[in-house]
Amino acid sequence: xxxxxxxxxHAGVSASTVSYVLSGKRSISVTTRQRVERSIRELGYHPNAxxxxxxxxxxxxxxxMVPLRTDMYVPxxxxxxxAVATTARTHGYDVLLLTGEEGPDAVRRxxxxxxxxxxxxxxxxxxxxxxxxxxxxxxxxxxxxLPADTTGLTCVDLDFKATGALxxxxxxxxxxxxxxxxxxxxxxxxRHTGFAERTLDGLRSRGRxxxxxxxxxxxxxxxxxxxxxxxxxxxxxxxxxGFVVQNESAVEPLLALLRQQGRAVPEDVxxxxxxxxxxxxxxxxxxTSVAIPAQxxxxxxxxxxxxxxxxxxxxxxxxxxxxxxxxxxxGPAPAQ
Numbered sequence: 001x002x003x004x005x006x007x008x009x010h011a012g013v014s015a016s017t018v019s020y021v022l023s024g025k026r027s028i029s030v031t032t033r034q035r036v037e038r039s040i041r042e043l044g045y046h047p048n049a050x051x052x053x054x055x056x057x058x059x060x061x062x063x064x065m066v067p068l069r070t071d072m073y074v075p076x077x078x079x080x081x082x083a084v085a086t087t088a089r090t091h092g093y094d095v096l097l098l099t100g101e102e103g104p105d106a107v108r109r110x111x112x113x114x115x116x117x118x119x120x121x122x123x124x125x126x127x128x129x130x131x132x133x134x135x136x137x138x139x140x141x142x143x144x145x146l147p148a149d150t151t152g153l154t155c156v157d158l159d160f161k162a163t164g165a166l167x168x169x170x171x172x173x174x175x176x177x178x179x180x181x182x183x184x185x186x187x188x189x190x191r192h193t194g195f196a197e198r199t200l201d202g203l204r205s206r207g208r209x210x211x212x213x214x215x216x217x218x219x220x221x222x223x224x225x226x227x228x229x230x231x232x233x234x235x236x237x238x239x240x241x242g243f244v245v246q247n248e249s250a251v252e253p254l255l256a257l258l259r260q261q262g263r264a265v266p267e268d269v270x271x272x273x274x275x276x277x278x279x280x281x282x283x284x285x286x287x288t289s290v291a292i293p294a295q296x297x298x299x300x301x302x303x304x305x306x307x308x309x310x311x312x313x314x315x316x317x318x319x320x321x322x323x324x325x326x327x328x329x330x331g332p333a334p335a336q
Contacts, residue, residue, distance in 0.1 A: 069101065076276055160199040160202065166324050171242040203216070
């Protein structure tokens with residue numbers, strides 16, 4: 001292992017100068033800093049993490065809280081987590097991944113132990129029980145999600161309310177008046193998960209403005225659950241010609257069931273999905289969709305947190321603008 005003293009000798013400077021270049025605590029001339037950095041690269045020097053943490057009172061670790069629940073689409077959660085990890089590395093941070101459903105206990109454990117310099121919280125509920133404790137601690141934190149009250153918080157998310165409005169606007173423009181919303185599993189709404197509730201709010205409020213008849217039904221994962229949900233929708237609203245789907249595991253079962261019933265997409269019914277781009281383009285009918293910008297959300301969250309850690313950032317809500325991509329699954333409503 002190359003030592004700091006060896007770097008200093010190679011660069012022709014004192015060990016304290018190398019330390020100041022690494023920590024940034026003192027101003028070093030450009031020429032000297034470049035010489036030290038060149039020696040670090042040539043020798044392959046890596047600062048000892050434990051010693052660096054003691055010297056700086058920092059762990060250079062970000063805690064990422066990702067409760068992995070069976071009713072959530074895990075690939076999206078992990079795509080966000082990977083984006084957080086890769087972005088954190090570019091800023092010199094490692095990521096501690098916490099996947100349990102510990103709630104406030106996880107916040108208390110991280111903030112009280114010095115495990116991490118800051119926290120990023122995912123799967124945010126409208127009245128998230130972690131937030132009171134988060135507001136009490138002085139440890140920097142960012143939410144990927146939007147609670148009902150954002151006072152004193154920094155949040156990053158897709159604008160799901162605008163997403164819902166965008167979906168119904170698209171179907172209304174095509175002449176669809178009876179629209180069914182196939183939502184997430186019932187448990188997601190029971191715990192008032194922010195993204196699902198806000199999407200529904202956007203769908204309903206814009207639907208009322210446009211004079212649409214909207215029916216929302218939660219749906220569990222898999223073919224059987226989708227079959228029951230679709231049957232119920234068509235019994236209640238047989239004139240339904242438009243579907244908005246916010247449930248990745250329901251997409252392919254829905255398309256298969258519509259084919260079995262002789263309902264062509266998009267000639268008889270149109271389908272719009274809120275899902276990852278990969279799900280939309282690989283479906284049996286390429287789906288008109290609003291993509292979930294998972295990588296962008298993860299990147300923004302880290303950048304907001306690093307700004308806070310460096311004393312540059314304040315409380316802020318960043319909502320990413322949704323974009324709808326028209327593909328083969330949406331078309332004009334059939335003539336009555």
